[in-house]
Amino acid sequence: GPPGGDGEAQLEELQRSLKAKRALCEQLHEEIAAVRAERDGAKSACLAGVNAAKAQMARMAAELRALNARARTVDVSALGPTAEAEEEEGEEQQEAARPRPPSEEERSRLEALRLEARLMRHxxxxxxxxxxxxxxxxxxxxxEIAYLKAQLAHARDVLESTRHAVRHHEVERKLREVSLLPLPTEASGSPDSRLDLRLWQGSDLR
Structure with a gap:
């Protein structure tokens, strides 16, 4: 493939990953809002008809069960609510109506996602x-490749021209050597004469 294909594929993969991380962050925000709503609803239900002590103990199910067990042994309905109890209950209801800040765990998770999103953007x-x-x-x-290809083609042309020139000069040299030899005679049968005849006939020329 092209040299930039891997980089483009990795870039697309990172873009998809970043989009997924953003969606995950939005989902976490929605989950936190749902948890807050569920918590506030449960707290409001617990606060209905009970005093400030029950509202505090309702944060944990075990303490709420203990409070309900104690309430069964005491006829709290026979006791009129005091002004102090009414004031505390009003304050607790106002406290429940106000949105609570995110918990430490929620803040940590959000911060971790924000950090991860920044790292992904980087x-x-x-x-x-x-x-x-x-x-x-x-x-x-x-x-650079196109330039080198042109240089290579030029070098090949030069090499072929040089080879052709070398062959041409070699032929000329052998022809000059042959022209300096005496003409062979039919009666001559010596090895030297046969060699001269082969040279004269061009048997050694390539």
Whole structure:
């Protein structure tokens, strides 16, 4: 594939991952809001018809069960609510009506997601920069390859011309050597004469 294909594929993968992380963050926000609503609803239900002590103990199911057990042994309905109890109950209802700040665990999870999102944005920016660098390098490499191909073709032409010139000069040299030899005679049967005849007939020329 093209030199920049891997970088583009990784870039697309990081973009999909970042989108998924953003969706996960939004989902976490919705879950936190749902937990808050459920908690506030449960707290409001517990506060209906009970005093401030029951509202505090209702935060934990075990304490709420203990409070209900104690309430069964005491006829609280026979006791008129005091002004102090009414005031405390009013304050508790106002407290329940106000949205509570996120818990430490919620803040930690949100901060972790924000940090991860920042890291993903940084990673995405890094891969975008790397993809641009790869594309720039690819263009430069293609230009260099085209230049080298032209140089190679020129070098091959020069080499072929040189080989042709060498063969031409070799032929001329052998022809000059042959022209300096005496003409062979039919009666001559010596080895030297047969060699001269082969040279004269061009049997050694390539």
């Amino acid at each position: 990673e995405l920016s890094k891969w975008r920069h790397q993809a641009e660098s790869l594309e720039s390098e690819r263009v430069g490499q293609e230009r």
